[in-house]
Amino acid sequence: MAENISPIIGIDLGTSNSAVTCFSQGQPQLINGAQGERLTPSVVGLDDMGNVLVGEAAKARLVSHPHLSIASFKRYMGTDKTFTLGDRQFRAEELSALVLRKLKADAEVALGCSVTRAAITVPAYFNDSQRKAVKAAGQLAGLEVERLLNEPTAASLAYGLADNNEQKFLVFDLGGGTFDVSIVDMFEGVIEVRASSGDAWLGGDDFTEAIRQWMMTLYPVLPSDNPTLLAELTYLAEDLKYQLSIQDLALAQLTYAGQEFSWELSSELFSECCSGLLSRLKKPVVQALQDAQFDANELDHVILVGGATRMPIVRQLATRMFGRFPRNELNPDEVVALGAGIQAGLIAEDRALDDIVLTDVMPYSLGIEVARRHGEKIEEGYFSPLIERNAFVPVSIVESFSTLHDNQSRIDIAVYQGEARRVSDNLLLDSMSISVPQRKAGEVSVDVRFTYTLDGILEVQCNISGEAATSTMIVEKAPGSLSPQEIAERLKQLDSLKQHPRDVPANRQLLAEAGLRYEQTLGERRQMIDHYTGLFEQALNRQDTRAIVTARDVLRQVLDQLDDGM
Incomplete structure (x- = not known):
């Protein structure tokens, strides 16, 4: 055998x-x-x-x-x-x-x-x-x-x-x-x-493209919609890149539409073209x-x-x-x-x-979408990571989540991959819905277990507290690009914020910085950033100027302290 x-x-x-x-x-x-x-x-x-x-x-x-x-x-x-x-x-x-x-x-x-x-x-x-x-x-x-x-x-x-x-x-x-x-x-x-x-x-293709863009900038007369010409320019750009791997000056020539074109690219100029x-x-x-x-x-x-x-x-x-x-x-x-x-x-x-x-x-964090209660208001769309990036694989982690509404009959489990606080900025992998007993908010809890194997298979198991039944989902759906309808919906969401305090440049910049720092950190630091960012967002949503200033200053101090500790 x-x-x-x-x-x-x-x-x-x-x-x-x-x-x-x-x-x-x-x-x-x-x-x-x-x-x-x-x-x-x-x-x-x-x-x-x-x-x-x-x-x-x-x-x-x-x-x-x-x-x-x-x-x-x-x-x-x-x-x-x-x-x-x-x-x-x-x-x-x-x-x-x-x-x-x-x-x-x-x-x-x-x-x-x-x-x-x-x-x-x-x-x-x-x-x-x-x-x-x-x-x-x-x-x-x-x-x-x-x-x-x-x-x-x-x-x-x-x-x-x-x-x-x-x-x-x-x-x-x-x-x-x-x-x-x-x-x-x-x-x-x-x-x-x-x-x-x-x-x-x-990758290397982007360096080649940077050279090709420089070549076309020198000769605006060259059309950018001719596939054969673009292929020739890409070939020449690749050759220029190769020449610069063995010498400090590279040369290229092209005959097009009866005209002669030539380029001279130095290592210093190549570095400038590719600085970004x-x-x-x-x-x-x-x-x-x-x-x-x-x-x-x-x-x-x-x-x-x-x-x-x-x-x-x-x-x-x-x-x-x-x-x-x-x-x-x-x-x-x-x-x-x-x-x-x-x-x-x-x-x-x-x-x-x-x-x-x-x-x-794991190269990415994996988690689910959760909603949070802010006083009488419930806000959806938050990302709760279960397996954080760079966890060793195979790995299996379980966390407990509770209902938010009285007499809630179902819990939706949407699985996301990414590092952002909001699920809208992460990648949706798959979702499932499970029935739960109808009780007061918070009285029903569900244990959600993520198990990730060396083969790259994610298994999601959900157990309702006090019940023996288990709901299981193997994540295998391959998400595609946004549909026109989804793009239109996101544009509407952005338009609705135009007159909101969140659009003030200083506030927007701080939220972006906090979001980036959240993606870069793990564990307790990530939780701290999440907590104070949430307080700042609550103040923005209430449009309370005094509360916004206070919450903004506190969040700024937290981020500065984390910088000092790194």
Whole structure:
């Protein structure tokens, strides 16, 4: 029986490139494609006969046939966005499935057997719907996805196996479309991820786009609605970026509509064009260090992962931030795939990995919507986190909630993912409704238990106090984008606040700062911010000028004290 079990492969499904690995002879090993390539471009296209092209063949036609080639679709996993390819519409999951199918075929040729099981990496900051989309892509490709592994965690595995020493390190993972940061503590064979943060909309593609925008700014005569021209400019921008990785000055030329255009881009000007992007790289680093309760000086190493970290301006930023040269001895384009291969070996219980233990964390907080009583008024829409971000997984936590109304007959349990105080600013995952005995407000309580597994499955259990029956929900709904009706409703809500004290700039700014600080903190500090922000909001809702000033001053003092204590 054992010989017939399908081998498990590890897959790095990247924005720019993808790779497949297996674990063999005590090491992760990259599997080459049919042409000997180690990396497969994450590009899908059609040839002139309508046949599907995947990888290098599709990438070669991005400039010449932009209407028949699609790249950088990973960012749209878990959304309703569709892509036109010929006369067909594709979701990002379907395009990713075509890439996965090629990697699966390459592995089957190399291993000489059918492959149906895989561990696939995802950005640490992918939300629940994006992760479910990756699983769906795997299923469409004929793969049973045994585990979704965070990309920086995969890199940690690769470095941990190569350098098995007690150490603390930060993984700085900048790929083509996403940016992730993880703080890792390694000791006695245990690889413990302490905290993760990131930006799912920041990657090498954005640096390329910044160059392309600069190119068009120099020559306003170039039209911005010509797909072929835009594809050519993107190609040139990518080449300029590559040139600057090996020299200080980059040149590009283009002939269009009988005219000659040329560009000269220096490293200094490139840095200026990307100043906003470079600033965005700092925030997740600070957030991860704060959540892990680490000081940058405690880190033994900073590890660069992802092809975009080849840019000198990114390496220089990392060096300045940490006061040391980062490590990049393992190929940054391949290290995540190698880690996926090690994860495949762990799942298969390979004896070479008996001494390796991996722990990971939740990238987001999970909780439910609650209502709060303010005197005689009940206000809905608050977020009550049960599992806070960076909790170790698997995890199971239970909290008790009570009814707010007399003779209340039902309790609605709406599950959200995010960090904001208000559920409207978080991601709705799913909901359920349970019947409760009709009694006075507060006399009926419900225990809500969240259980989150290593496979990324969230189970919600609800028990009414004093009753044996249990209501259970497995969260598997993938939320899409806002409907036009929901957008219209939110616009109405904003319009209704135009003459409200909440719109006073000083009040609005303080609420925004408090909300941001709430997202950045955990435990007692988060509860303190929540309490005093609530008091300030109550004063604003009463439109009592004196109470507003008092509550605002108190909240300001609380935030300043927290700053002093950090």
